[in-house]
Amino acid sequence: MIEELITLINKSVNLAPQDVDLCMSQFELVQFPHSAIIEVEGKVPTYLYFIISGYVRLFYFDEKGNEITTHINCPPGFITSYFNFINQKVSAENLQSITDCTLLRISKANLGFLLEHSAVFKNYSIMVFEQALAYNENRAKEMATLSAEQRYLKLIKNYPDVLKNVPVQYIASFLGMKPESLSRIRKKILQ
Template sequence: MYDKLLQYMHSGYGFTQEETETVRKYFEPVAFSKNTIIEEAGRVPQYLYYIVSGYLRLFYTDEKGNEVTTHINCPPGFFTSYSDFINSTVSENTIESVTDSELLRISKENLDHLISQSQAMKDFSISVFQQSISYNEKRSRELSVLNAEQRYLQLMNDYPEIIQNVPIRYIASFLGMKPESLSRIRRKIIN
């Protein structure tokens, strides 16, 4: 279960064998079945998750009671409500498993401990958070400059696995449209 994470961590960060064993010690394996709430809104996020397999979504509930999906992962990778996790603040977001999922998780306290003890872990963590910021900036730009069809085509191009594994209602919300609009776009593309 640790192979993907350790392979990712060893790509250019110089982890020693001792640091690798410490990572194994602090990252706890967990599994969640489909449609399980992993972290609830209204609480401080407890963990940073590394997704070994499966799909998660991050969503909030708007003033009308609608769930708005703001992030869907493509495994493998890290996942949480980042700013709330980093700052230990109450999150407005919920994390839910969209499919059966296998994860490795680490608490903020343990992550901070690892970072303070290991330059390689510090460098790796900075890189992960920079990637998250870059991803969010790109996503924000796409939502503001691309039309609905272009956003869907971009998602198909960048993350085709999401299209095959995540329900259309979550994909539509993630792309900033209604499921009916996405269905029309999909029919147009197929024809």
């Protein structure tokens, strides 16, 4: 299972055998059925997760009690409430499995251990951070400049498998629109 993680990291940096061993010793394999709450709002996020299989989302409840999905991720990707995990602050978000899923997880303390004992992982973590920054900047830009239909078209173009595995209500929320609007957009596109 951990090979997926090693493979992903090796695409960005070169892991020595001892790095691989170190990595394997710090991550823990866990499984969840679909719709399980993995990390709950109101607490400090315990783990950073790497997705081996399945789909996972982050969501919170707005002032009207509506679920707002802020992130959806799939293999091979990391997911957690990053800022609150890194700074060990209380998060307002829930991490939930969308499908059955297999994950690797690492605690803040163990991640710290990993980064202290291997400059390679430290460099890699900075890269992940930069990518997350660029991703969020791009997402803000798209939300500001694209119409709901353009945002949906871009999503299915870049992540076609999301549609097969994630309920449309979650997709609608993630794209910043109502399920009814997404339903109409989908109907329009079919013709």
